[in-house]
Amino acid sequence: MSAGAPSIDRQAGPGRPSLHGKSSRGSMLADRVATAVLWGTGAFVLLLLGAIIVHFAMAAWGVVSPSFVLSDPSDSDLGGIFPLLWNSIYMLALTLMVSVPVGILGGIYMSEYAGDNAVTSAIRFAEEAISSVPSIVVGMFGLILFVDELHMGFTALGGALALTMFNLPLMTRLAEQALRAVPQDERSASLALGATKWQTIRHVVLPLAIPGLVTGVILTAGRVFGEAAVLLFTAGIGTPTHLNFGNLDITNPASPWSPFRPATTLSVYIYKLQSEGLGAYRNQIVDGSAALLIALVLIFNLGARFLGRVLTRRLTAA
């Protein structure tokens, strides 16, 4: 450095804080408090999840067995919950079959095609409004529309459609967000290579959005597993009889494959037992069913994420 140039050496001196000085204590304390609070919140959420799982795992200990999972309910002994478990899975499949494709198409429209205008803001408003309508109200609407007006009676189909009404706005919104989160750069790169808009969506945007779409499917599915209020009035509440899987006639209400039959799900069954059940094994059955539901949700989440990864790989490898 030439002699006349201003020195940029920052000499430690009376005016400069020492590295062990007190001046930074305040901000260091704030930093520690923030870290502790955030860490604590995270730990609390994990603890809550852990507590629920541990509680029901312990409560269900000795209840859940292969025979509990695979046999029919019984009046005289513990019996099983197989038809209800089947109905839960069946309702899930039926609901997802409608709400996932429609939700993704709606999300594609909202994210890639619709501009920001009065129509789209009306759609977004409706999405939020329907999502926050109490589910019992959606159930009442399903009762009036499907069960009464359309004379369907209590059916799995009516339940699935009511659930779809409840879920579709959420699925659409989550799909839209997942698609919007794909960087604009990726779209530009594809379009600049002479790909059409649909090719760009199909080969670049959708594959990159899959993790977000999977989250949407999981949240939607969680509501199907857990929802009781919507289904009480639409899919029916009762104690199902033995399921004859040999009956493949889907128009026959006696067939477990038919959407035109009442279908009490596990959640609805828990509600029923807890509120009016009188059997000697009531508490065990409720605990066992709850544990199974939790296991079902966890298995579904892990399965969906795994499937999402496989799908991403398949789609991006053309």
Added chain:
Amino acid sequence: MLATAPHPVPSVRAIDVTAPVVRDEASAATISIKIATEHVSIMYGEKVAVRDVSLQVQARSILALIGPSGSGKSTFLRCFNRMNDLIPGASVQGAVCLEGENVMDPEVSVVELRRRVGMVFQRPNPFPMSIFENVAYGPRRRGMNDRRKLEELVETSLKRAALWDEVKDDLRRKSGLALSGGQQQRLCIARVLATDPEVILMDEPASALDPVSTLRIEELMRELRQAYTIVIVTHNMQQAARVSDVTAFFTMAEDRAGYLVEVGPTGRIFTRPTERLTEDYISGRFG
């Protein structure tokens, strides 16, 4: 060949006669204008981003667009392949002719246009797919599915982009994103070459790269120039001086609209610019 409207920028005309672009006798016979813009103005809503630019790009030459930030170089570049269509509220006036055909014509297929006029972006943006699939992306979208043909095309494209030797062993295993920045940008160039374009637009292709990678890209551009027409936007004046045949200098008017000050053979622009503004910019007094 072109509708010749009276040009407001006199220096534009000068290219045709004075540009020492043609270096050998063989190509002198086939000298042709690849792209010509006529009175191109680009607006974002009410705001004029680029005003009244007319210039011509000769086939198999490199045109560099230089100028300060906000002078509309990139915006102007993006009207060559109509990427401005993607920006809501953007509109273009005037004509951009690719071999005499106005690409602004609403009847023109942008998909076909973008296959003929490829683009390399400022930030390397390979798809999160294997190297092979990155290069095969354009051809596949055009319906090429023959495995052997694709393999051949991927290989020649990567060779032309001077990337083949570095990636040939894990074409399918390695993601395009796993490459270094400079390699990623060459992958993006290979991806464009695979669509067999005539023109390649490069929007500051080396601004995110280290000096060594930058030089490799510049070398590559000089090689590609033998077969392609290249238009490059750059902030780096040495780069413009090193690689381009013709340089166009843009700046901002009082109302912040970008406009073309001067265009001419790179050697002349950097040694004897006719406009004061150009001289100030080049000598670092401004911008």
